[in-house]
Amino acid sequence: xxxxxxxxxxxxxxxxxKREAPDGLWYQCPNCKKIMHSRxxxxxxxxxxxxxxxxxxxxxxxxxxxxxxxAFTELDANMTSADPLKFVDTKPYPERVKASIAKTNLKxxxxxxxxxxxxxxxxxxxMDFNFIGGSMxxxxxxxxxxxxxxxxxxxxxxxxISRSGGARMMEAGxxxxxxxxxxxxxALLANEKIPYVSLLTDPTTGGVTASFxxxxxxxxxxxxxxxxxxxxxxxxETIGKxxxxxxxxxxxxxxxxxxxxxVDRKDLKEKLTALFKMLQ
Numbered sequence: 713x714x715x716x717x718x719x720x721x722x723x724x725x726x727x728x729x730k731r732e733a734p735d736g737l738w739y740q741c742p743n744c745k746k747i748m749h750s751r752x753x754x755x756x757x758x759x760x761x762x763x764x765x766x767x768x769x770x771x772x773x774x775x776x777x778x779x780x781x782x783a784f785t786e787l788d789a790n791m792t793s794a795d796p797l798k799f800v801d802t803k804p805y806p807e808r809v810k811a812s813i814a815k816t817n818l819k820x821x822x823x824x825x826x827x828x829x830x831x832x833x834x835x836x837x838x839m840d841f842n843f844i845g846g847s848m849x850x851x852x853x854x855x856x857x858x859x860x861x862x863x864x865x866x867x868x869x870x871x872x873i874s875r876s877g878g879a880r881m882m883e884a885g886x887x888x889x890x891x892x893x894x895x896x897x898x899a900l901l902a903n904e905k906i907p908y909v910s911l912l913t914d915p916t917t918g919g920v921t922a923s924f925x926x927x928x929x930x931x932x933x934x935x936x937x938x939x940x941x942x943x944x945x946x947x948x949e950t951i952g953k954x955x956x957x958x959x960x961x962x963x964x965x966x967x968x969x970x971x972x973x974x975v976d977r978k979d980l981k982e983k984l985t986a987l988f989k990m991l992q
Contacts, residue, residue: 741765757977766934766977768914771823771838774873778836778981784827787835788858792819793851799882808844808882816842820851821876824859826868830985835863838873839920847880848920853890856924860897869907869988874925878918891923898927907991909984912962912971914938929991930972932983933962939970 739753740746743765753760757777758767776782792809799805813819821843826835837859839846856872863870879887901908910928912921915938922941925931933939940947940960948955958964965971975983 742767757980759977764935764976766914766936768841768875770840770842771818771873774838775823775825775836777977778829778834778871778984779825779827780829780831784825784836787824787826787862788855789823790819791851791855793849793883796850796886797882797884799884801882805882812843816840818843820849820855821846821880822852822855824855824862826862826866829981829988832985832988833866833868834871834984834988835859835866835868836871836873839875841875841877841915844880845877846875846920847877848887848890848918849880849883850886850890852880853887853893856890856894857897860894860901863906864900864904867904867906869909869992870901871909871911871984872924872928873911873913874916874920875913876916876918876920876925878920888919891919894924895927898924902929907988909987909991911975911980912937912939915940917941917943926970930987931970932973932975933965933971934977934980935962935974937962939965 736750738747739750741748741760741763744760744763746760746762748761753767758769758773759765760767775784792813795805797805818840821841822837822839824835824837826833828834837856839852860870881887898908908928910925910931912925912931912933914934914936916925917938917940921939938960939962942950944955944960956964962971962974966974
């Protein structure tokens, strides 16, 4: 005999409580597909605890990793692109820039700053791929040039963190001029014997690779980073041949003499500090 009788119809009583996980609580590695807690992933310098896959990160994360206590002073923070060519593709260039600023909360594809790294004064410029594919326009070139000027003035080592799809087509010749300008500024740095280390991250391609990214006293890279001038598909179609296994990976580039060494992001701060002290 039942202890009670349900007289009302249409009443549903759930037997299990469904628990919703907050967004962003878990991270799934795109390489090994394994899942880890987002906090664990962040504490591991945004690398997979299972396979060591290096997640793509931006200037915010690099500055937090490298500067002591995440404290730094940003240089030229409000510099933004003009529209010298009145360029229009699917939308006018100024609209594209405004949309990227709103989406990324960045002013352009590079940020520069100075501060202390293990008590060593350094100047750092870091590219952000999320802003129009990390493309190099006049603002990128000018901010890097001014960061080098700051390094010259203060005689502090300069670190360039590159992550770019190449030159910004919307600025055409103005963009290509930045290759020569940044290279000339780096020559001044070399004349003063101030250390310059170039860190290439995934991906570093196009005019960035063909200029400042490959001009370091030491050129280093993160594991698995794509490094090249043209993309693999373009090269394959141009030469009409299949490319070697792992072509344009950091490991392949290192093997063929274009890099000095590969550094795990978790060891980056210590390795850079030791390298700068050695060069000084």
